[in-house]
Amino acid sequence: MTSFLIQHFDTLKRLVLSDGGFKNISPSDCKALSLLIFKKTNQQISETTLKRVYGFAYSKFKPSLFTLDAMAKFCDYGGWTDFCEHNTSSKTKNHEIKDVSWHNIKHNADKITSFTLQALKNRSGIPYNQTIKRKFIDDHFDAFLKDDYTATLITAPAGYGKTLALCHWVEEHMAMNLLGLNDDIVLFFSSNALINVFISGKDINEWLLSLLGYGCEDDFSTLLDIKQKHKGNFYLIIDGLDEHMFKSEQFHLLFNQILDVFSFYQFHDSFKLVLTMRSSTWINHRHEIEDFKNRWFQGYMIGDDQAINAPLFNLQEIKELCTNINPSIQNFLGIEVADNFNHPLYFQFYYRQHKDDFTLNNVDHVCIYELISTFILNKIYLGAHSAEKMLLVKALVGKMDFATARYDVDKLKMNDLIRQYPQAYNDLLGIGFIREVNKSNDVQYNTLIQFANDNFLDYSIANTLLSNNQNIFNSQLIAIINESFKNERKVPILKWCIIYTIKTGQQESFELLAETRLSAREKAEIIIFLGDMLEKACVSLAKSEAMIQYFRQDCSDGLFDYFFGLEFINADYIKALQTLLRFELSNKKKILIYTSLAAIAVMQLDMNKLESYIVNLKNFPAEDLQSMALNPLHCLETAFYFLKYGIVKKEAFAELTSFYFNPPKSENGFEKTNTNDILYLLAIHTLSICKNPVKLLRFTRALNKIYKNDPEHLQGYRFLLQLITTDAHLQANKTTEGLSNYADTLILYEANKDSYTPFMKASFYLLKVKMCLYQNNSADLQQTMKSLVSLADQSGFKLIKVQALVFILSNKELLNINPDYYKQIYYDFIKLVRESGFREESFITNEVALAIK
Incomplete structure (x- = not known):
């Protein structure tokens, strides 16, 4: 019997359609074709069999000889053997007269590559014409081609944009071919096509040759030797070579055959093998190329496991992609937005939800969680085997060790469930929700199951804890x-x-x-x-x-x-406070919100907002304001009139003086709440206006006797209070206490700085600037000031920045030591204060200004 050859079978399939009068075929046409074959040959090929033949249904077996004979007879041959003999002799004749040329190979490869490109473009979550080229892929290929490498790979987790990046590179390369700028052959296909290798019964080398129109008597060596007359390379590019696409034994067979192709052609300068795969696949199989490492370019790996060489989007790429999608938008992207949308997969989810009014300017902190929820709903909850998938996810979380932060699980511990629900497990691998990582060595089998990224891990843990x-x-x-x-x-x-x-x-x-x-x-x-x-x-x-x-x-x-705490100040915190105003609040709570918003306006030197919030507070009944632990309106008006007009209003100072000589007896004043933290810290900052550190120290001593003077509150309120009192001791010439407090504060800060908010850090930098000047440490001064300015500019802490600038300007010795730096500080101060609409004299004296000028 003539052996089964895929090229003969493909020819026969086309001939059957032609004789049956079909230009193309759809699943519904298979029934009609079945009837036509039966009428002509009196042999019955079922509709289902024809669907398998034409790829509408999966089949792991070759077509039977009965099917092949019936199809051949329908085309007026004696049977399958007769058909093969006729076509083999024809092929031989054609082969004798056909020139095995670089041009012919290129022509056949281009057809396959064009089809692959179009298929992958159509699958793009964002319209392909709106996607962008990725610089990393050009850098990768430049490095790969300039040295003596035969193969390379692009590896990253699912959703990193490997495929689209490669499509852009291939498309650009083929365009250069058309323009005559290179003479390369690019044979590009997706790993989906490799299933045909198993159907054909060939090894991948024969199968690739048949794709290019050549028989098994040829090999790539013959074709590549033609390169002596050409300057081009032959690129064999396989996208998505991943374990989850195949059964385990199929993948191992396929991967070994690809390595055989590489091994056979590795010393042909013109042969270049390019693979893309997920990180988990690379981790599990990179040991198999150990003997060929000097011929494999592994790219610029990032991460501890050295399994990612395709980076996420950078800020410029995000902006470019946004402009491609919606050219009319203005992109003002913050760091947090960039961090959320640097993942191409998440960007794609967001696009699908907002493609009619696309912009990232309105993205908030919730957005990324909504995108993850949408992905899980569509890929897990609404997909096939959803219940089994959730059982596997919860079992995986259940076997994690939270105490030691061990979030990967030995596959052996999950093996019974995996065997029970193999399809659900493969689906989770396929969508990139989980991954396998093989870390086995010569003494131990060690395959671990991990969630593909932190977002999926966090979601799964939270979902499991809630369920439990x-x-x-x-x-x-x-x-x-x-x-x-x-x-x-x-x-x-x-x-x-x-x-x-x-x-x-x-x-x-x-x-x-x-x-x-x-x-x-x-x-x-x-x-x-x-x-x-x-x-x-x-x-x-x-x-x-x-x-x-x-x-x-x-x-x-x-x-x-x-919700309350002065330490939380930043632009996003303002939105959180304003959300509380949507409740039907009591007057007291509304007063506290407007007080906090006004305090933030002071820190941001926003005169208009400060004035607006003061107007809001004035609309409340006087008895409501007086019922507070301290009247916030008096403090805020004092700050406003001093900064705006240089007028020192006395009402607040009188009330605060009364406080430290006669502390309030109302239980409300002593209640240890975050809202009272705001009021007391506001009072202390107001006292600093009178530039009398002794008064300020008296107030804090009185306050400490009745309010939050315990280690439990070292975060937030107590830390900010400690900074203020340390500064007051130094200003009051109480050097011993000041230096002792600063030493304690420095130890506290170094131990806890990673847990502090930006406002807490900026406030500490302000004290450190003052300490640098106090100790004549000009070397540390500029570095500390640089950190302070960066943080203040990023978070809008203008008052802290101005206070630091003023303290430097008040140190006239620095003018003689470093006049250029001193003058730069003065110009920065003038610019900031004038832009904010406040008076320069509220911060510095005319004597300082004249000294600089």
Whole structure:
């Protein structure tokens, strides 16, 4: 019997369609074709068999001889053997007269490459013409081609944009071919096509030759030898060579055959092999090229496991992509937005949701979580085997060791479930939700299962914890999170719990967030996120009746107090406070919000907003303002009139003097709340206007006797108070106390700086600038000032920046030591104050200004 040859079978399939009168064939045509074959040959080929023949249904076997004979007879041959003999002799004749030329190879390869390109373009989540070229791919190929390498790979997790980057490179390369700028052959196909290798029964070398129109008697060596007359390379490019696409034994066979092709042709200068694969596939199989490492270019690997050489988007690429999608938008991208959208997969999800009004300018902290939720809904919850997938995910989380932060799981521990639900497991691998990493060595088998990225890990942990807690957000759940997570996992897990809590109508439980043990930086992140979530829930057109009623009541005292703290000041914090105004708040709570917003306006030197908030406060009844621990309106008016007009109003100073001589007896004044923190720190900053450090120290001593003078409150309020009192001691010439306090503060800062908010860090830098001047340490001064300015500019802490500049300007000795630096400081000061609309004289004396000029 004549052997089965894929090129003969492909020819026969085309001939059957032609004789049957079909230009193209669809699944519905297979029934009609079956009837035509039966009428002519009296042999029945079922509709299902024809669907397998023409690729509409999967088949792991070659077609039977009966099927082949019936198809051949339909085309007027005696049978399959007769058809093969006729076509073999014809092929031989054609081969004798056909010149095996570089041009012929290129022509055949171009057809395959063009088809592959079009198929991959059509699958792009963002219209291909709006996608961008990636610089890394050009850098990668430049390095690959300039040295004596035969093969290379592009490796990264799913969703890093490997395929589209490669498509742009191939498309550009083929365009250069057409222009005569190179003479290369590019044979490019997706790993989906490699399934045909197993169907054909050939090895990949024979199969590739048949794709190019040559028989098994040829090999690439013959073709590549033609290169003596040409200057081009032969590129064999296989995209998406990944384990999850094949059965395990199939992948190993295929990968070994590809390595055989590489081994055979590695010393042909013109042969270049290019593969793309996921990091997990590369990690599991990179040991197989160990003997050929000097011939493989592995690119510029990043990451500890050295398995990624395709980087995420950089800021410039994000801007370029945004402009391609919507040329009319102005891109003002912050660092956090860039961090969220540097992942091509997430960018693609966002595009799908907003393609009609695309812009990143309105992105908030919630957006990335919504994108992950959409991905999980579509790929896991709504897909096939959804229940089995969730069982696997929860089992995987259940076998993690949270205490040691071990988030990968030995595959052997999951093997029973994997064998029970193999299709669900392969689906999770296929969509890139999980990955396998083989770290076996010569003494131990060690294959680990990991979630593909931190977002998927955090979501899965939060979902499992909620499920184990009957999907209730309560003190028990918070206690578990507090106990289990003392690292960077805690905040994102809490965020997922907050999302679930809002979507399931459990928002009344948010006051329990006070029970979470978080650093100041972590709490600031949660507050801003919660504010964004509540704002979205409030303005949503599809908000539930429960959410409508939630905002129609007063905000609970616990949740309201959770939002407050001077240490949280930044632009996003303003939005969080304004979200609270959507509740039906009491006058006291509204006063506290406007007070905090006004305090932020002072820190940002925003005169217009400060004046507006003062007007809002004046609209409240006097008795409501007087009921506060301290009247915030007096303090804010004092700051406004001094900064704007140079007028020192006495009301606030009189009240604060009375406070430290006769502390209030009202229990409200002593209550240890975050809202009272704001009022007392506002009072201390107001006292600094009178430039009398003794008064300030008296006030803080009186305050410490009655309010939060314990180690529990070293974060936030106590830390900021310690900075202020240290400065006051130095200004009052109480050198011993000042230096001692600074030494304690420095130790505290160095031990906890990673947990501090930007405002806390900027406030510390301000004290350090003053200490550098006090100790005549000009070397540290400029470096500290550089850190302060960078942080202040980034977060809008203009008052802190001005205070640092003024303190330097007040040190006239620096004018003699470094006059250029001193004058630059003065010009920066003038620019900042004038742009803010305040008086220069409110900060420096005429004597200082004249000395500089």
